[in-house]
Structure formats: structure tokens, C-alpha cells
Amino acid sequence: MVLCLFTFSLERYRSEKNWELTGLFFALAGVCLDSCGVLLTRAAFNDSPQIAAMEGHFYRCLGALLGFAIISRFRPFAFAGVLEAMSRRGRLLVIAASLGGTYLSLLLYLSAVKIGHLASISAIAITGPMFATLLESVVHRKAPSAYLYVAFLFFAIGFYILVLAS
Numbered sequence: 001m002v003l004c005l006f007t008f009s010l011e012r013y014r015s016e017k018n019w020e021l022t023g024l025f026f027a028l029a030g031v032c033l034d035s036c037g038v039l040l041t042r043a044a045f046n047d048s049p050q051i052a053a054m055e056g057h058f059y060r061c062l063g064a065l066l067g068f069a070i071i072s073r074f075r076p077f078a079f080a081g082v083l084e085a086m087s088r089r090g091r092l093l094v095i096a097a098s099l100g101g102t103y104l105s106l107l108l109y110l111s112a113v114k115i116g117h118l119a120s121i122s123a124i125a126i127t128g129p130m131f132a133t134l135l136e137s138v139v140h141r142k143a144p145s146a147y148l149y150v151a152f153l154f155f156a157i158g159f160y161i162l163v164l165a166s
Contacts, residue, residue: 038121
């Protein structure tokens with residue numbers, strides 16, 4: 001699965017001659033934190049089976065809001081000002097992305113975490129960059145690059161190995 005992400009990084013390096021190590025390290029840290037969150041969430045669901053996925057998602061949202069509140073004390077950001085400066089279309093796109101790309105996708109992800117095989121769920125979740133690149137190709141009417149095909153091949157191999165190990 002990591003080879004998929006490396007393939008996308010290699011494509012970027014070959015086009016811009018820059019590995020963007022800072023972004024890669026932040027991505028790796030994000031993956032590690034997400035894995036910890038998945039394990040903790042699954043442990044919470046196992047410990048309290050009466051909690052529904054929607055309720056678990058609500059608690060995670062509260063945690064995110066608390067995190068934003070704490071961070072904003074040290075590094076303020078002006079959400080209202082940025083939203084006001086956007087065009088009407090921009091605001092609608094941000095709201096749609098927030099609801100569909102964050103809220104609903106995380107709700108479905110938590111539903112899967114509650115009942116599914118964690119390694120399989122994590123493997124499927126990693127496909128985000130691959131599907132985003134494919135969607136970008138469709139939206140911009142540009143053929144997918146050879147790197148996307150290679151990344152998909154790595155994903156298929158990794159998922160096959162995961163299924164065999166299960």
C-alpha cells in the first residue's frame with residue numbers, strides 16, 4: 001500500500017524535481033495518527049457495543065472541535081472572514097466538500113470500523129489518493145498517467161496479500 005503513495009510521490013518528483021519531504025512526513029504522521037484513532041475507536045466500540053456509529057462520529061467531531069479551539073489559542077485563524085471573502089460558489093463548494101467529503105465519509109468509515117476487519121478497512125481507506133487522482137483525470141478530461149496504473153497495480157497486489165493473510 002505504501003508503494004502506491006511512493007508512486008504518486010515519484011510522479012510529483014519527476015514533474016517538479018522536488019520530493020516535498022515535509023509533505024511526505026506530515027502524511028506519514030497523519031497515517032500514524034489515523035491508525036491510532038482507528039484502533040482507539042474500535043476499542044471503544046468493543047468496550048461499549050451500545051454506541052452507534054453516529055454517536056461515535058459525534059464524539060469524534062467534538063474532539064475535533066476541542067482540538068481546533070486549543071490550536072486557535074496559539075495560532076488564531078479566521079474562519080468567518082475567509083468564508084465571507086469567498087464567492088457564493090466557493091462557499092457552496094466548501095460546504096458540500098465538508099458534508100460529503102468529511103462528515104458523511106467519516107460516518108461511513110466509522111460504521112465500517114465498528115463491524116469490519118480493521119486491516120481491510122485501512123487498506124481500502126488508503127485508496128483515497130488513487131481515486132482522487134482518477135477523479136481529477138475525469139474532471140480535467142486528461143488521461144490517467146502511467147503512474148496511476150502502477151499505483152493501482154501495487155494496490156491490487158497489496159490487497160491480494162491482505163486477503164490471503166486474513
